[in-house]
Amino acid sequence: MRVLVAGGAGYIGSVVTAALLQGGHEVTVLDDLSTGHADAVASGARFVQASLHDSGPVLAEVRPEAVLHFAAKSLVGASQQTPEEYWHVNVGGSLALLEAMRAADCRRIVFSSTAATYGEPEQVPIREDAPTRPTNTYGATKLAVDAMLTSYAVAHDFAAVSLRYFNVAGAAYGLGERHTTETHLIPIALQVAAGKREHLTVYGEDYPTPDGTCIRDYIHVEDLSDAHLLALPAPAAGEHRIYNLGNGTGFSVQEVVDAVRQVTGHPIPVEVGPRRAGDPAQLVASSDRIRGDLGWAPKHTDLAGIVGDAWSLIS
Ligand SMILES: NC(=O)c1ccc[n+]([C@@H]2O[C@H](COP(=O)([O-])OP(=O)(O)OC[C@H]3O[C@@H](n4cnc5c(N)ncnc54)[C@H](O)[C@@H]3O)[C@@H](O)[C@H]2O)c1
């Protein structure tokens, strides 16, 4: 397939770009490099530096058969400080991309949605039919794009899939997390192990969880990438599917820190700070729907293995 990968210079998009190339697809990456890196784009892909808001001419020229849409602002904490940026990029940018697709007669899309669309869950593991009540602006913007995709499927015959990722981690194809200002738990803990930071701050230990720290479901980026390749051809025209993607096992912040200590052999000094605004206590996925529909199954479910793959790029 001839595909356009929006946000393909970022962490997850660059891994999926490498997998698409390996699968024989023809790939153009569109990315404004606001948080991505041109050198993360695999050499077999064409790279165009452009914003989602200016995607019209790019799609008109490339004429892709499908789009994989990773481009977004994606930090829970920052979305509470500068919500306008999140609405502008995530919702305004996605609308511009969908309109560029319509103009180029491209109606197949896989979108990076998130566990943050659910908010504080009533039940774990979280299924796709759980209530969506985001506790932060980031989740609200992603939920708005999910709704946009349903409308475009109904009104404009789009074939769409929203993949609601839980916490993505690990590395593949020599590509890992590389954010200029890192905010994610595992890379920060690894930076402490590598001596690049003095300590890790745990954001709250008064949550209603067994050890008081937040619980998340960590999914390996390679398993996530497999899901994209399965999802790409799956929906029919007029269909919008939603799939959760996680391992189905929750680990607390404390357990992640312990795994990093074990994998790296370094002490990880920890300070306890206040809660981070917008963080739900517990997010754990049920991925039964994608397992049943598409036969997806994660291969890397062991936390130490996921941490070890990320560490191998740093150490
Ligand atoms: N990392 C996670 O744990 C996680 C979990 C759930 C969902 N997601 C979603 O997955 C996607 C990829 O996340 P990531 O961790 O790889 O983030 P990332 O920041 O590494 O990648 C995002 C990419 O999009 C590009 N981009 C941002 N705004 C753009 C714009 N207006 N026009 C063109 N390009 C733009 C950035 O330059 C970057 O290369 C995001 O949509 C994110 O919301 C990530």
Ligand SMILES: O=c1ccn([C@@H]2O[C@H](COP(=O)(O)OP(=O)(O)O[C@H]3O[C@H](CO)[C@@H](O)[C@H](O)[C@H]3O)[C@@H](O)[C@H]2O)c(=O)[nH]1
């Ligand atoms: O220095 C740190 C960094 C994080 N945390 C905690 O660790 C957990 C994980 O945080 P982080 O790695 O920042 O990921 P999330 O905020 O859970 O968000 C990720 O996972 C979401 C899905 O669950 C995605 O939607 C987001 O895009 C992605 O950034 C949270 O409880 C944080 O409070 C700390 O205690 N200290």
